[in-house]
Amino acid sequence: MFVPDPFGLKTQFVGLGNFEYLLGDPYYRASFVTTAIFSSLVTVVSMGVALYLAILADRLIKGSGTYRTLLIWPYAVAPAVAGVLWMFMFNTRVGVVAWYLGLLGYDWNHVLDEAEAMGLVVVASSWGRISYNFLFFLAGLQAIPRSVIEAAAIDGAKFWTRFRTIVWPLLSPTTFFLLVVNVVYAFFETFGVIHTITAGGPQQATTILVYKVYSDGFVGQDLGSSAAQSVILLVLVGILTVIQFKFIERRVHY
Amino acid sequence: MSDQRGMVQRRGLGHWFTHLGLIIGVLFIFFPIWLAFVASTVTQPEIVRPPMPLLPGGHFIENYSKALFAGVNAPVATMMLNSLIMALGITIGKIVISLTSAFAIVYFRFPGRTVFFWLIFLTLMLPVEVRIVPTYEVIANFGMLNSYSGLIFPLIASATATFLFRQFFLTVPDELTEAARVDGASPMQFFFHILLPMSRTNIAALFVILFIYGWNQYLWPLLITTDPSMNTIVMGIKQMFPSGDDLADWPVIMATSILAMVPPVIVVISMQKLFIRGLVDSEK
Numbered sequence: 294m295f296v297p298d299p300f301g302l303k304t305q306f307v308g309l310g311n312f313e314y315l316l317g318d319p320y321y322r323a324s325f326v327t328t329a330i331f332s333s334l335v336t337v338v339s340m341g342v343a344l345y346l347a348i349l350a351d352r353l354i355k356g357s358g359t360y361r362t363l364l365i366w367p368y369a370v371a372p373a374v375a376g377v378l379w380m381f382m383f384n385t386r387v388g389v390v391a392w393y394l395g396l397l398g399y400d401w402n403h404v405l406d407e408a409e410a411m412g413l414v415v416v417a418s419s420w421g422r423i424s425y426n427f428l429f430f431l432a433g434l435q436a437i438p439r440s441v442i443e444a445a446a447i448d449g450a451k452f453w454t455r456f457r458t459i460v461w462p463l464l465s466p467t468t469f470f471l472l473v474v475n476v477v478y479a480f481f482e483t484f485g486v487i488h489t490i491t492a493g494g495p496q497q498a499t500t501i502l503v504y505k506v507y508s509d510g511f512v513g514q515d516l517g518s519s520a521a522q523s524v525i526l527l528v529l530v531g532i533l534t535v536i537q538f539k540f541i542e543r544r545v546h547y
Numbered sequence: 548m549s550d551q552r553g554m555v556q557r558r559g560l561g562h563w564f565t566h567l568g569l570i571i572g573v574l575f576i577f578f579p580i581w582l583a584f585v586a587s588t589v590t591q592p593e594i595v596r597p598p599m600p601l602l603p604g605g606h607f608i609e610n611y612s613k614a615l616f617a618g619v620n621a622p623v624a625t626m627m628l629n630s631l632i633m634a635l636g637i638t639i640g641k642i643v644i645s646l647t648s649a650f651a652i653v654y655f656r657f658p659g660r661t662v663f664f665w666l667i668f669l670t671l672m673l674p675v676e677v678r679i680v681p682t683y684e685v686i687a688n689f690g691m692l693n694s695y696s697g698l699i700f701p702l703i704a705s706a707t708a709t710f711l712f713r714q715f716f717l718t719v720p721d722e723l724t725e726a727a728r729v730d731g732a733s734p735m736q737f738f739f740h741i742l743l744p745m746s747r748t749n750i751a752a753l754f755v756i757l758f759i760y761g762w763n764q765y766l767w768p769l770l771i772t773t774d775p776s777m778n779t780i781v782m783g784i785k786q787m788f789p790s791g792d793d794l795a796d797w798p799v800i801m802a803t804s805i806l807a808m809v810p811p812v813i814v815v816i817s818m819q820k821l822f823i824r825g826l827v828d829s830e831k
Contacts, residue, residue, distance in 0.1 A: 342572070345568070345572075346568070346569060346572045349565050349568045349569050349572075350569060352565050353565060353566075353569075356566075360569050360573065362816065362819060363573045363576070363577075364572065364573060364576060365815065365819070365822075365823075366812050366815050366816055367576055367580075368759070368815060369759050369763075369808065369811035369812045369814065369815040370580075370763075370808045370811070370812070371762070371763035371765060371781045371807065371808070371811075372763070372765065373763075373765040373781050373782065373784065373785065374763075374781060374784065374804050374807050374808055375579070377784050377785070377800070377804050378579040378580065378582070378583050378804060379579060381579075381582065381583065381586065381797070381801065382579060382582055386595075387594050387595055387599065387797060389582060389598050389599055389601075392598045393598065420576070420579070423576065424576070425826070428823060428826065429827075432827070481674050481676040481677070482676075484676060484765060484766050485763075485765035485766070485781070488765070488766075488769070488785065489784075489785050503676045503677075506676070506677075506679065506680070507679065507766065510679065510680050511679075511683075511770060516680055519679075519680050520680045520681065523677055523678060523679070523680055523681075526676075526677045527673070527677050527678075530673070530674065530677060
């Protein structure tokens with residue numbers, strides 16, 4: 294609620310001025326949209342791939358433990374390190390994937406192209422998250438009683454029908470839980486990925502809210518605006534936490 | 548069809564497709580790491596002239612020793628030590644604090660108990676990312692920039708761990724508490740001789756999760772360690788890239804990336820059971 298003077302010598306009380314300014318700032322509103330797109334994409338991609346792999350692993354009689362070991366360890370890789378790895382693969386000068394794309398006639402340049410930058414950040418953020426979602430989906434799937442599924446199979450239900458009518462509804466508590474957790478992850482913990490790969494660019498196309506708190510406060514030195522953004526974020530986290538707890542309470546009654 | 552799950556399991560072709568799908572998934576997960584590993588064993592010119600080779604070269608020792616003992620801004624060995632101190636500090640601090648606070652909340656009736664409970668609950672809503680500006684001001688005013696205590700203390704409060712231990716303590720039968728009291732044990736004796744040994748697996752499981760959490764911190768070390776010799780390895784990688792158009796020293800950077808992920812990966816793989824347990828417990 295304070296604005297420092299241009300020389301940082303004294304601060305002036307401005308009340309809600311920082312908030313007013315923020316809400317009128319097109320960049321800040323754009324950052325909201327970016328965050329929404331980014332976190333929904335990360336959630337859908339990482340949960341989709343994880344669910345697919347978990348269903349496959351669940352179909353196996355033997356060996357699902359081996360695949361689990363092979364799939365879980367990216368959880369331990371820091372988002373920032375994952376960012377560096379993906380940036381290396383798609384680097385416009387030395388990246389292998391970018392080079393092969395070039396051979397195919399596609400000119401990859403996430404430093405200039407906003408959609409490509411967003412795509413790369415999403416994939417890099419989802420990558421490490423797959424293992425976490427996979428673990429929970431696999432546990433959820435294995436908790437579904439076999440007898441129910443076998444009964445449906447005897448009644449002639451094909452795989453897709455079984456999945457749609459039995460597995461998916463029974464899995465929904467896990468899915469909902471992961472949904473909330475992944476959105477929280479995409480909101481806050483992906484800072485490392487974004488900072489290493491795009492640093493919010495090009496033209497702020499990947500500046501999510503948390504990144505903006507950092508860049509306005511510590512790069513732009515506008516601490517008042519940054520603090521106001523923190524407060525807005527705080528409200529968002531509060532809402533997410535309440536949703537999460539409501540859900541956990543509901544699950545207790547199962 | 549000897550297995551009880553055999554009934555809805557497809558045999559033959561479908562079975563192999565299942566494996567194929569999983570192997571593709573595993574390859575997708577592995578590919579970035581493999582590439583990083585390859586890049587850390589070849590020379591700079593081999594990388595700069597694309598496409599880089601897809602099989603490891605013979606410069607493993609050279610690149611890794613260069614990274615470990617020379618680095619770009621600071622030797623990676625120093626950064627790893629910093630990371631280790633920070634990760635252990637956060638982990639142990641969190642466990643000790645949450646154990647004692649859960650003990651206080653579950654076993655004692657004192658004025659303000661509910662208030663404290665809700666205060667702890669509130670910190671659930673305050674990940675570091677949200678409170679960077681105020682936390683930074685506090686730490687800077689304490690003169691704790693570029694120090695281990697500055698790295699560790701702001702991250703130590705943990706509502707999740709406190710709740711986990713609270714849940715666990717609530718399941719400990721009252722008879723045990725009464726028996727201890729009859730035998731004349733003081734509250735702290737009860738804590739050390741009965742509760743602590745009983746929570747051993749919980750502590751171990753939490754240890755795995757928290758160690759990874761601490762090791763992988765990025766934003767906070769980035770803010771408060773301006774001195775390269777205090778950098779942690781995870782944030783130090785980004786600092787190794789030159790500004791402007793200079794060419795990055797890719798083999799050394801990739802060697803550092805591999806080194807940055809080795810300790811947490813070892814922890815996860817070697818303590819897989821505890822890790823999964825900790826993950827499931829701490830999220831519920």
